[in-house]
Amino acid sequence: MKKPNARIRNFCIIAHIDHGKSTLADRLMEMTGQVSKRDMEAQLLDSMDIERERGITIKLTPVRMFYTAADGEEYTFNLIDTPGHVDFTYEVSRSLAACEGAILIVDASQGIEAQTLANVYLALENNLEILPVINKIDLPSARPDEAKKEIEDVIGLDASYAPLVSAKEGTNIGEVLEDIVKYFPAPSGDEDAPLKALIFDSYYDNYKGVILFVRVKDGKVSVGDRIRGFRSDKVYDVTEVGVFAPGMLPKDGLFAGEVGYIAASIKSIQDVAVGDTVTNADAPAAEPLPGYKKVQSVVYCGIYPLDGSKFNDLNEALLKLQLNDASLIFEPDTSVALGFGFRCGFLGLLHMEIIQERIEREFNLDIITTAPSVSYKVVKTDGEQLYVDNPSHLPPQSEIDYMEEPIVKADIYSPPDYLGQIMDLCRDKRGTFISMNYLDANRVQLVYELPLNEIIFDFFDQIKSRTRGYASFDYELKGYSRSKLVKLDILLNGEPCDALSMIVHEDSAYTRGRTLCENLKEAIPRQLFEVPVQAAIGGKIIARETVKAVRKDVLAKCYGGDITRKKKLLEKQKEGKKRMRSIGSVEVPSEVFMQILKTNKD
């Protein structure tokens, strides 16, 4: 038995959005001479455009650093980035599994937020050592002592030794580096044992195939080795191994305790999935490392190409995105209104938005997306059970015995001033009050159980607007609960539009139907004929609005000099028309399909 190098520290950073994770990571890299300041792009780790624009991290980007500690020894640090958003809990658990320690950043002026807490609990479940760091002590509003007290009261960690830093100004970063050496354990494992490497991420490279991001737990892997994953029989020859410097730096081999990458001309991401264990095909380990829980889609929506002929392009785009994001699932689907497209599953609303944005930006495709939905459990009168996430696939009402909907446990942290507004909102959203705890004079933790379909629409925005942005919110799926659900249909000019139908709670069906009709009336352009917009439940009309017929659409004068102008005007109008879908004889702009998200006007 050979223990791994004792001078390796594998860790990640847990922080709420805006609490300074990327800034601290940048500082650590800078202080260890990893990147010269000049070469640094604003924030190194967040490399996707969307990540940088939104200030969030989605993909895990590991980086290796060398640090000469006060004891005179040189240590290797592997920092594995973690996404901060609730949607990416799955990705967080992946990066945690590759680490021994986690730095917990808490904003000295804001204290602990809901999402931070969720990730801290995940880290504790994974037996990680946690090092609290109080950041932004340079702010006039900083209250480091209160932040420390919150860490002790809420999480139960000893925060007395927590470094007080300003990542922005570079204050006390050295203390953090020393603490990493001091508090985080060296990796355990056996370098002589058969190879066991946990795949915590992967991406597809056009030249090298799938690149596996791994944490080697036991043994070693070198170029020329034959490897395989535990979940598949396919064997690959390793063509390259290396570390993240950042950027990929090839090495001869990776050893127990190390974090790095493996390339082996792997063509399909399905063959060596994230969460699987890589072993040596000629001297395999007896059993895999414990994987982490399988990714579960929480939100679903239909994605259709605006131009029907671009179906294959969309398919290609989704496949490519899936190569880098195993949590995206999709299957072909057909809509009467929208034609051929895909039903896609996401980790949450943010994940959905990001995928939609990436399709449009990175693949230059115009898409129509349907309103997000959750997966309902349907129990039919004949006893058969099924899960339905697409309202148009719901069996006829007469065949349904009852339905169940997913319920989440929601943690809301807020200053006490806004409790009333939050509780009103939760009540409107059919929430069940569970508990309320005063963390200190300025912060209260509220726990509610809420139906998932009530929070996928505008809950987060509502929380933010009702508390002027002071509250934070996180949720986890709890299970299914029986509920009075109905299918709300929308009829345009008397014809049902499958892409606009939705499953809603009986009590809110009427309000939803009415609001929806009002919104659609505004969003549907006037046609040459009058268009009734109706909401119906099981054939019974519950709301109606009318889009009046257009009465003037003409260029009054058209003489010699006007012909070119008139032609341009018509071309523009035609261009707009191309972005529309025909539902029966009604032409509807693609934005309309998102209109149904707007359930409230307040």
Added chain:
Amino acid sequence: MAGIYVHIPFCKSKCRYCDFASFPDKIGLAESYMACVYREMAMRAPELRDYAFNTLYIGGGTPSVIDESYIAMLVAAAKKHYSLSNDAEITIELNPGTVSASKIDLYKRVGINRFSVGLQSANDRLLADLGRVHTLNEFITCAKLLKGANFSVDIMIGLKGQTPEDIGQAIAVADMYGASHISMYALTPEDGTPIYTDYLNGELPDGDEVAEQYAFGVRELKKRGFERYEVSNFCKRGKESRHNLNYWRRGEYIGFGVSASSCIKDVRFTNTFDLDEYFKCIISNHFAVIDRQEISPAERRDEYVMLALRTAAGVDTAEYEKLFGVSFAAEYAAAIAKNVDYLEVTDKSVRIKDEYLFVQNTIIIDFLES
């Protein structure tokens, strides 16, 4: 069939809705300007030697604001450089505030046989609102001078505070004083014109109200024997504007002067909108074209259909087949089927039904290819 257009970019003052090239403060340049126009006509003549023209239209601006002798010279120049048929339709636009008996007399003597009078409204308050320089009375004086001549009257709808009575009165006045042709235009508030602020402030009637006014106007005109032959043009039998019909039949035309447009063979071109630039070009023996576009066969078909569908007669399917070598019904089967409720289809023509002429854009779009 081919037409000649001449643009006279001078006015007494600029109306609040006017988006045309016209320079009220530059009227002192009229003499030089007209000299350049004659010169431009001469310059263009060689390449149009084979053309037979049968209409001449003198528009503006206000052609009647400049000295009538310049107009006489202009007609003479047109006849000198181009083969203008003996029975050619020669039209001049008049502003009622700028005419006199001698002017009209000279116009008639040089061969002008059609007059287009800008009345716009029979309500003096609305006229003042529009920035028109004339009153209803001045129109009546002008119409009396034109007695017995073939003349058209322009009126507008969609004006601030306009009532159906105002529209009915304008039509009645035009009819009573002998107009054989009436153009009824919906005000188009163009960005950059003073009236655009009225539009931005929501002071102008909306599309629904204008549609109402239009329908009312069409009924009034019909009662008085004015038949619609294009969305905004109405006339007594046989009194259509041949010059304008040529535009809607996608005929060829040559334009002279600032901002004038031309369509010769399959090329469209437009002169500069800048008076100084126009002078400089012509004096240095260059054309003043700023924009030139070759029209592809597909665009030509689009233009033909788009323009024909403006007219009450619609697309003459036999003519279409003769021009483009394909059957209209076959070529546009999908668009016809889709709009079947809005079209009147016979074996000779395809036209937009009367009640849908005012919402024609949506229908025409389906007929465009390019």
